[in-house]
Amino acid sequence: MREELLATARKLSELGLNQGTAGNVSVRDGDGFLVTPSGMPTETLTPHDMVKMHFDGSHQGERPPSSEWRFHRDILAARPEVGAVIHTHSMFATTLACLRRDIPPFHYMIALAGGDSIRCAPYALFGTQALSDAALEALTDRRACLLANHGMIAVGRDLAHALSVAREVETLCEQYWRALQAGGPVLLTDHEMQEAIEQFKDYGQWKTAPKK
Ligand SMILES: [Zn+2]
DSSP states (O other): OHHHHHHHHHHHHHTTSOOTTOOEEEEEETTEEEEOBTTOOGGGOOGGGSEEEETTSOBOSSSOBOTTHHHHHHHHHHOTTOOEEEEEOOHHHHHHHHTTOOBOSSSGGGGGGTSSOBOEEOOOOTTSHHHHHHHHHHTTTOSEEEETTTEEEEEESSHHHHHHHHHHHHHHHHHHHHHHHTTOOOOOOHHHHHHHHHHHHTGGGOOOOOOO
16 A cells, blocks of 8 residues: 555656645555655655554654645545545646636536536645645535645545546646636536536446535
8 A cells, every 4th residue: 555655646746746745645544544754755755655644643653744644634534435635736726726716617527526616725824724624625525626825635535546536637727727818618507517417426436425
């Protein structure tokens, strides 16, 4: 699992979704989870550097966990169907996050993120409980959200799924940004998005969180 976590962190760099020490990844592991360490470029990391954490916030080993361990912990604790969490400062998601705007249903693939929008969580300082609380709220019934003036979070049933959600969200953000440059997209109607969301319910065996 340590190797798979590191491979996912490296893949995010290769794909250009993260640079240097930005971004972090976690995966459920036994009675806790594994998270990438704080402030180390992925190229220098070994599987041994992945940090084992418990849900009370304690960790094992000499490496300190990512400064964003709180939202990784809180998402994995609150969402039993989620097995992995990816955080990036990818170019287009972060650009839109700096505009502090939700991504509206301009394309049916928005349904891949679980609903008819990708929300942007209000701004809070990195590494804080306030940021984690805002992220959890923005992720209600969703597999992704933006973090105002910061970046994006994508979740999945496992690392491969979370990575595919992160890639798709970044692509959607680029497409939305381009459509905004050309005068703004025509949005899908509620009915058209509901049809797409229904189709996605059986897609990839993902079980959506029960509606409140
Ligand atoms: Zn960040």
